[in-house]
Ligand code: HEM
Ligand SMILES: *[C@@H]1O[C@H](CO)[C@@H](O)[C@H](O)[C@H]1NC(C)=O
Ligand SMILES: *[C@@H]1O[C@H](CO)[C@@H](O)[C@H](O)[C@H]1NC(C)=O
Ligand SMILES: *[C@@H]1O[C@H](CO)[C@@H](O)[C@H](O)[C@H]1NC(C)=O
Ligand SMILES: *[C@@H]1O[C@H](CO)[C@@H](O)[C@H](O)[C@H]1NC(C)=O
Ligand SMILES: *[C@@H]1O[C@H](CO)[C@@H](O)[C@H](O)[C@H]1NC(C)=O
Ligand SMILES: *[C@@H]1O[C@H](CO)[C@@H](O)[C@H](O)[C@H]1NC(C)=O
Ligand SMILES: *[C@@H]1O[C@H](CO)[C@@H](O)[C@H](O)[C@H]1NC(C)=O
């Protein structure tokens with residue numbers, strides 16, 4: 001016969017466990033390390049091999065995947081919705097204005113084909129994208145730069161308007177940026193750290209040329225932009241209507257994933273208003289100072305990517321495992 005006190009403590013223990021599980025679930029805690037260990041043991045290796053093979057011949061891909069993962073997570077959570085094509089009835093996220101320069105879809109498709117041949121119907125497109133973002137950036141270091149938990153499932157909905165509503169604009173100021181991140185349960189700290197993604201890649205002139213030519217509508221430049229740098233950018237972006245020229249966001253180290261982005265911010269050379277905005281708040285400025293240190297940046301980036309990668313994820317039996325990443329089953 002069980003002693004009463006023992007039974008009571010057992011009940012207590014079980015409630016504690018249940019409580020912790022509830023907390024874990026609400027934090028995207030159903031994601032875990034090596035989710036495919038039993039069901040598709042080679043999954044992560046396959047993603048890495050194909051990603052590294054492609055990055056080796058195309059150095060623009062890390063920026064493409066990092067940004068694509070961000071855009072995926074900010075619209076309906078990290079559910080691969082950014083990968084879906086439009087249909088006769090629906091205009092997909094891909095078609096939204098901030099989609100400019102999204103790319104690398106062909107690589108995701110190649111990875112998916114290989115995974116479907118190896119273990120059909122098992123690995124989600126959302127996980128492939130999260131892993132490819134990590135692996136593409138990691139290539140230059142020949143080691144994994146952050147941990148990616150897996151177990152995401154794929155969504156079935158992708159709407160252009162939701163991308164327009166949820167992807168932050170390069171014209172955002174500090175207040176609107178903070179709101180947009182709070183909307184995703186991310187903090188000011190995550191905002192400053194993940195903006196460091198702009199250490200690689202390029203931006204189209206039309207996303208910042210107002211700062212060069214007509215900031216307040218009087219034919220003026222943004223006074224918070226370094227005047228010499230503004231003059232240089234005007235030689236690249238010849239007019240307000242130039243929407244084809246691209247400029248490196250972190251000149252001199254556009255392909256290097258490093259902490260140099262924060263140095264450019266301190267020199268008032270942040271390209272978008274949303275970059276410059278990080279220097280307009282005391283707390284944020286303090287973080288920028290800390291993140292100039294490369295070791296600090298890498299550590300913090302790894303942690304914030306984990307939080308971004310867990311936004312509103314579908315797990316368990318929610319959603320589906322797509323057969324092809326650009327269409328729902
Ligand atoms: C803080 C709010 C953010 C805003 C307003 C923003 C805005 C933009 C814009 C306008 C571009 C240029 C796109 C183009 O001209 O084709 C861009 C590029 C990029 N963004 Fe962001 N972004 C933000 C946060 C992030 C985050 C969190 C990441 C990833 C962690 C990220 C990664 C990138 C990358 C890698 C590129 C370069 C893409 C390429 O070279 O094709 N951004 N971003
Ligand atoms: C698209 O619309 C057609 C006709 O209204 C309908 O039969 C079809 O089920 C719709 N497809 C989707 C994916 O909603
Ligand atoms: C981006 O949107 C434009 C305009 O809707 C569309 O023509 C283009 O194909 C889209 N780009 C991608 C990568 O889907
Ligand atoms: C590299 O990848 C990007 C994005 O998919 C693509 O637009 C570009 O054409 C590729 N470059 C080469 C040299 O293959
Ligand atoms: C990359 O790392 C692997 C395993 O750690 C090692 O065997 C290989 O020599 C490294 N390659 C380079 C180019 O450093
Ligand atoms: C930030 O932008 C919002 C929306 O455009 C605007 O209402 C607000 O006044 C701006 N805040 C600052 C401090 O400029
Ligand atoms: C916050 O999220 C809601 C719902 O998705 C959206 O309509 C709104 O525009 C978002 N606000 C910002 C600042 O991103
Ligand atoms: C500059 O902005 C003002 C006010 O928005 C506008 O009236 C003017 O046409 C713009 N100038 C150019 C060259 O676009």
Ligand SMILES: *[C@@H]1O[C@H](CO)[C@@H](O)[C@H](O)[C@H]1NC(C)=O
Pocket residue numbers: 241243
């Ligand atoms: C770029 O500008 C041209 C001319 O103003 C316009 O026709 C075109 O649609 C624009 N393209 C994009 C991608 O915004």
